Amino acid sequence: MLKVTFLNLTEQEIACSWESKSRTVSYKQELLSPPSLSTSINISKRCCRHLSFSSANKEAVEDVKTVGLVTEISLSLSASWQAIKLPEDSPWRMYSVKVEKKHYRIAIFPRRNLAGFLCNVHDDVPLSSVLLPGTHDTMAFYGWPISQCQTLDTPLKVQLESGIRVIDIRLSLVKGTLIAYHGVYPQKTPFSAILATLYAFLFNPVSSRETVVMSIKQEDYSNTSQQDFSRAVHDEIANSPGGLELFYLENSIPSLGEVRGKVVLFSRFNGWDSWDDGKLGIHPTTWPDSERNGFTWECEGTHVRTHDWYAIPSFLFIPEKVKLATETLLPPLNPKPTLSISFFSASSFPFASPPTIAQGFGWPKLGLGVEGVNSRVGKWLLDMLSKSAAENATLHERDLSSSSSTALNDNEKTISAQAEEPRLRGWALMDYYNNPEHALVPLLVECNFRGRRAGEEGW
Secondary structure (H helix, E strand, C coil), X not given: CEEEEEEECCCCCEEXXXXXXXXXXXXXXXXXXXXXXXXXXXXXXXXXXXXXXXXXXXXXXXXXXXXXXXXXXXXXXXXXXXXXXXXXXXXXXXXXXXXXXCEEEEEEEECCCCCCHHHHCCCCCEHHHCEEEEECCCCCCCCCCCCCCCCCXXXXXXXXXXXXXXXXXXXXXXXXXXXXXXXXXXXXXXXXXXXXXXXXXXXXXXXXXXXXXXXXXXXXXXXXXXXXXXXXXXXXXXXXXXXXXXXXXXXXXXXHHHHCCCEEEEEECXXXXXCHHHCCXXXXXXXXXXXXXXXXXXXXXXXXXXECCCCCCCHHHHHHHHHHHHHCCCCCCCCCCEEEEEEXXXXXXXXXXXXXXXXXXXXXXXXXXXXXXXXXXXXXHHHHHHHHHHHHHHHHHHHHHHCCCCCCCHHHHHHHCCCCCCCCCEEEEECCCCCCCCCHHHHHHHHHHCCCCCCCCCC
C-alpha cells in the first residue's frame, strides 16, 4: 500500500476515482478533494496507475462531470518529482512528489495559458511584483557543451509561447550587422530577426497584452567601441517593425499596465549619446562579475537585488547555487519596493558546463549521478507552492477537533484555517528551461497567482 496525499490548489472541488479489486469483487472508490486543502488516502500501487480525475459540482456531489482521465501515473520509488502527463484539454496541471519511501503527493494546479498568462494579472502590479520566467543566453543554440545554453527545438518564438518573459540577448557587431553571440562563439541569429519575432508575438491577439523584458549585453568589447555598439542597437530597433515605440525606455520599474504590448529594455551596455534623450531603459548601476552572494543596486525608488554567481568551481556546488538563487526570490526583509533578479545558470570549465549544471548527469533518480539545478528548483517550487495547502489542512483538522469545546464562530474558523501562501517574486533566468519535461515554467507562472492580498503589490 502507498499513502497518497492530494493537494488541490485549484478553486474547485475535484473528485478522484479508481477501481479496487478483491478476490471476489471489483468496486469503484472515490475521493473528493476540497479546494486549497490536502487529502490523504492509502491505496494500492496498482490502483494508482489508473486514476480518473473529474470536476465535482459543489451543489450536488453526485453530479460529476469527467473532464480528464489520467492513466499510468508512475509513482516510481526513485523519482523525487515529475510532471504527470495529461490531455492538452485538461483544465489542470499535475505533479507527483515523493515525500518518503511509500508516501507520494499529487499537486493539482489550474492550467494557465502560458502564451498569455499576464493578461490575468492586474494592470497596477509593478514589474517587480511578478514572477517572470526567463532564459539565460536566450539565443545560444550552438557550441555544445561550452557555449550552448538552450536547445535548437526552442527558438525564440517557442520560448515566448511557452511563457518565457525575460530574454537575455548577447550581441556582437560583425561587418556592420548585429549577430547573437555567446562569448566568442557566433550564434547565427541576427538582431533584426529577434526584433521581428518580438513584434509578431506582441501583435498576436493571444499575446498582445503581454510584455517582454529584453536584456542586451555587448559581447565584442575588444573589437567594437561602446558608442558604435550602442548606435547599432539604437538604429536596428528604430528600423525594425514597431520601431522605438515598441520599447519602454525609461530607467524605472513600470507597472504592468504601462508596458502591455511592449518590450522593456534592460541595458547592460553603455553609449548614452546614441539614444534619444539618453534613455537606455532600465540600466544597472553595477554588475560585478560572478559575485557569489549577489549584489544590489537602486532603480528610481526600487531596490534591485541580483544573483548572478555563474563561475561555480564544479558540479559539486550545485546545491549551494540553488540555495542562493532560490533565496533571492523570497520576500525581502525590508518593506521597500524590491525587484529580484536570479540567474539559475552557471558554467566553468571543465567540471561545470551549462548542460551539466542545468540538467545534471547520470541517473540521479537511481542515486547514480548528480541532480541538476532545474530539477532541484522544480522540487523547491513544488514544496513552496504546496506548503500553504498542507498547513491549511492541519489547521482545518485542528478547528474541527476543537469546535465542540471552543466557541469559535464561522468567521474565526475560516480565518484560522487560512495559512499564508508563499510570495515568490522576481525574474528567474534559466539554461535549458524546457528540461525537465517542460515542467518548470508552469510552476514559475503559477507563482504570479499565489501570495496575493487585495490592496498589496498593486493587486
